[in-house]
Amino acid sequence: MTFLNDPTSRNSEVLSAAQLATEESRSTATPMMEQYIEIKANNPGSLLFYRMGDFYELFFQDAVEASRALGITLTKRGQHLGQDIPMCGVPVHAADDYLQKLIVRGFRVAVCEQVEDPAEAKKRGSKSVVKRDVVRLVTPGTITEDKLLSPSETNYLMALARIRSGGEPLLALAWIDISTGVFRLAETTESRLLADILRIDPAELILADTVFHDPELRPVVDTLGRVAVPQPGVLFDSASAEDRISRYYGVKTLDGFGGFSRAEMAAASAAIAYVEKTQFSERPPLGIPERESGASTLFIDPATRTNLELVKTQSGDRNGTLLKALDRTVTGGGARLLAERLMSPLTDPERIAARLDSITALLDQPQLSADLRQALKHVPDMPRALSRLSLGRGGPRDLGAILSGTVAAGDVVRLLKSGNLSEELGLALDSIAGLPEELSQRLTAMLSDELPLLKRDGGFVRAGASVELDEVRALRDQSRRVIAGLQLNYAEETGIKSLKIKYNNVLGYFIEVTAGNAGPMTDSDAARASYIHRQTMANAMRFTTTELADLESKIANAADRALTIELEAFDALSALVVREAEAIKAAAFALSTIDVAVGLASLAEEQGYCRPVVDASTMFAIEGGRHPVVEQALRRQSATVFVANGCDLSPRSGEGDGAIWLLTGPNMGGKSTFLRQNALIAIMAQMGSFVPATSAHIGIVDRLFSRVGASDDLARGRSTFMVEMVETAAILNQATDRSLVILDEIGRGTATFDGLSIAWAAVEHLHEGNRCRGLFATHFHELTVLSEKLGRLSNATMRVKEWDGDVIFLHEVGPGAADRSYGIQVARLAGLPASVVARAREVLAKLEDADRKNPASQLIDDLPLFQVAIRREEKAKAGPSKVEEALKSLNPDDMTPREAMDALYALKKQLGNA
Incomplete structure (x- = not known):
């Protein structure tokens, strides 16, 4: 069996990598195509971007797939084994745009560059091929380019490791954001594996091929789709894991990193191995692995994340999500940190309180909050710029981002020092203040105000920063002026006013004087030593000097030398930045922390949110609660005010x-x-935000379950009701006495009494077995009697009013039970035909009066199946009416207008008497 996201199962319409690598293929290929075939064979499962001049070219099946995915023209280049060779290409300068499209579609790309000067290749012979090699593998989880990354979203590469040691297999996850250096680990179990993966939401998940094909984990792999990528099992070898991690960080032991399990070590090692495999000789500045405990974050299962639409709606959109409603951040790092907190709420009251203290402090100092917000707007994405510089992919603007970040950080430090800070803000201040002043000073002194995108364009070193560079630039840009100045000096020195410095392709630059004026340049040994004779003409003599010859050489090489000096300066500045990587990352994280706090304070002020009390109790008391997304939507769309409701x-x-x-x-x-x-x-509350309520007291929730809405999973043979039962089973099997369970309409997808029975039993189990806090919405009004025997169960209802047969929804929650569901009124509002609505009322009345043991049996006798059909049948049995008989006897063609009018009045009178 093959799988869509298994790189070894790609469709081979043209020639496979294995076919290309055969000796027969090599024997019939041109030298260049032979090189391509060899490189392609070493990189199966990836599209090969083969550098040829200013283009990346793709051949054979790669070209077919790329042209289809990118919408570019498929051409051909020669023949191979009697077949045309498909080919397409993309310009090097626009490669990032095409890479983005390919990565989004799940492809992986091997970037093959020319690794020698074409001039060197020609020395080996006119038909020699320029050496090329793959310098990087571009995969969804290892991209760093600005164009390929969303500023507000993390881009995690995740590794899943499984260790078998007698009993239950041990599972662990390691995840890295190569663009920011974040590196974390956590143990997991099969039951919560998918939930933990979706909490992190990786762009790419690598796992051993044996794990990938394990039937027990197929549901997880199928859910993840193209995100899951099998890799050789050797990457996950736990025996060599510690050595690989130690080598990467340049340490002899990992004791200083903390204690990790075998499974965690295997996952971390696999992630590092994959980074090394894709980045080759370059190493991103990964932080030391941080261990996360599953108990430290609120467990939210996959179905609940989908139902609650935390970071994306069920249609995949960001608008309409809780994240969109909460986000008031102004930096990319702040937006990513907010999303991370939302996806992983805390379960430690002290850590939550520390976050809430920061919001309180900023709300108490509105001017400080406003000034910080303004300063933070100038903070660029320093971690991603640092990563690109570390990997050798950075440009002058990345150095500029580090400089702008340090300048903005200084402004933030000055502001924070003037305010009353919470503990969290105080720690952030210390981290930001840890940026070395030398870094900012050196970058300020060296970088121009306007920076090019690419370092090869030059012009990014500030004038005055390097004496040599200024001289070379002057030669490059003002060579005529420099020559004119030298000419003036020589004329004054010799007293020959007609002295000229000229240029031709044979002599280069030379001094020319008339033969009669040449005396001062030839009369003495000193003059002859300074002015070296080059050529005698009929009426003129030509000389040169050591200074002029040197100047000529400098002018000829000025442009190349200027770029060389700038590239050397770039490398030196990049090395300086990389040396301060830890300080930069710490400061960037602190700035993101402040951005989140300022954003949440702004949100609380804008929307009227309150500070929740979060403790270790089992309280859940909310007064005046509102839905944060719906409330904001109502405000944008109309003047309608959201109706607040309490919940205790x-x-x-x-x-x-x-x-x-x-x-x-x-x-x-x-x-x-x-x-x-x-x-x-x-x-x-548990992510550390103020909440939409007048007051809230919430005891820590360890697990949150929400079963709201209907969906099916036809690909796995699951109906809507089956999905409902599977999700309900997960809740009843996993909820604890500290959990919060939200259930809506359990049992509605089957027969009435079956559904009622299931809902009844589920309520009892939640009450007696799980003993959790919960909200259970239902249309089975019979369940309300359970409040008489279940001590912790209370009835609540959504209040409505009826007016002239219409129902008015008040959207208020109050104690008690609904006497009916008002479904027919809702059906009428939805636009059902009036006859259907009337018929439904009639059926409902009969059902409510019928024998509860078998109401349908009475309906068969008491009610016709459909009133419209019965009336039609009765009409057919009665035959034509008197009016119809009279109409048949009339002949309009033989009637005068007056007779026709009299006949019409007679028919009308007869109809009235019928």
Whole structure:
């Protein structure tokens, strides 16, 4: 069996890499194509960008796939084994744009560059091929270019390692953002593996090929799709893991890094091996691996993440998500940190309080908050610029980003020193102040105000920064002026006013005087030593000097020398930046932390959010709660005010297990909004944000489950009801007494009594087995009687009003139970035909009066199947009416207008009497 995301299973319409590598292929290939075939054979599973001058060319099957994916013309270049060789290409200067399209479509690209000067190749013979080699593998998880990365999103490469040691297999994850240097580890289990992967949301997941094809993990691999990529098992060897990690960081032991399990070491080693495999000799500035504990973050299962639309909607859009509603950051690093906090809320009350303290401090100092926000707008993405410089892919603007970042950091430091700081802000201040002043001073002294994109363009070193560079630039840009100045000096020195410095292709630069005026240049030994005779003409003599010869050489090489000096300066500045990598990353993270705090303070002020109390209790008391996304949408679209509602799932006695609310009420009454808003408030509180409520007291939630909405999974043979049951089973099997469970309409996808029975049993299990805090919305009004025997279960309902047969949804939650669901009224609002609505009312009335044991059996006798059909049938049995008989007897062609009018009045009278 093959899989779509298995690189070894690519469709081979033209020639496979194996076919290309055969001896027969080599014997019939041109030298250049032979080189291509060899390099391609060493890089299976990747499109080969083969550098030819100013283009990256692709051949054979690579060309076919790339032309289709990029929408570019497929051409051909010669023949191979009797077949035309498909070919397409992309310009080198625009390669990033094409790489972005290929990476988004799941391709991996091997970039093959010319690694020697063409002039050197010609020395080996006129038919010699320029040496080429792959210098980099571009994959979704290892990109660093600005054009390929979203400023507000992380780009993680993740490795999954599995270690078998007798009992249950040990699983661990390691994830790296090569563009920022973040490196983290965590152990996991099969039951929570997918949830942990989706929490991190990697761009690429590597795993051993044996794990990839393991039937037990196929559901995870299938869910991830192209993100999961199999790799040779040797990358995940735990025996050599410590040595590989130690070599990468240049240490003899990992004892100083903390304690890691075998599985974590294997995952970390695999991630590093993959980075080395794709980046070749370059090493990104990865931070020391940080270990995360699963207990330190709120567990949110995959279905809940999808239902709550935290960072993307179910259609894949960012608009309409909680992240979009919360994001007030002004830096790329801040936006990424906010998303990370949202995806991984904390379970430690002290760490949460530290984040909330920062928001409180900034709200208490609005001017400081506003000034910080303004200063942060000038902070560029220093970690990504640092990564590109470390990998040799940086340009002058990356150096400029580091400089701008250090300048902005200085402004932030001055502002923070003037304010009253929380502990978190104080630590951030210390980190930012740790940036060495020498770095900023050196970059300021060396870099121009206007910087080119590419270092090869030159012009990025400031005038006055290098005496030699200034001289060379003067020669390059003002050679005529320099020659004129030298000519003036020689004329004054010799007293020959007619002395000229000229140029031709044979002599180069030379001094020319008339034969009669040459005496001062030939009369003495000193003169002859200074002015070296070159040529005698009929009426003139030509000389040179050592100074002029040197100047000629300098002018000829000025442009090349100027660029060489600038490139040397670039390398020196890059090395300086890389040496300070740890200080730069620490300062950048601190600036991101401040950006998040300032953004959340701005959000709280703008939207009227309150500071939640988050502690180790099992409280869940929210007053005036609102849905953060819906509320903002209503404000943008109209003047409608969101109706706030409270929710109290706290223990009845103040201690012990939390409560469960059984929520009834009509469709469109706001049940789903109410359910989701309480889940979102819990997430916001535990990520360290103020919340949309007048007050909130939340005891730490260890696991959050939300089953809201209907979906199917037809690819895996699961109906909507089956998906509902699978997700419900996961909740009932995993929820603890500290969990928060949100369930909507359990049991609706099957027969009425089956569904009611399942919902009944689920409520009892949540109450007696899981003993969690929960909201359970249902249309099974029969469940409300459970509040009489389940002590922690309370009934709540969405309030409505009826007016002239219409239903008005108040969107208010109150105690009690709904007496009906108002489904027919909602159907009428949806536009069902009036006859259908009327018929539905009639059927409902009969159902409510029928024998509960078998109401349908009575309906067969008591009600016709459909009133419209019955009336049509009765009409057919009765035959034509008297009016119809009278109409048939009329002949309009034989009637005068007056007779026709009399007949019409007679018919009308007869119809009235019928």
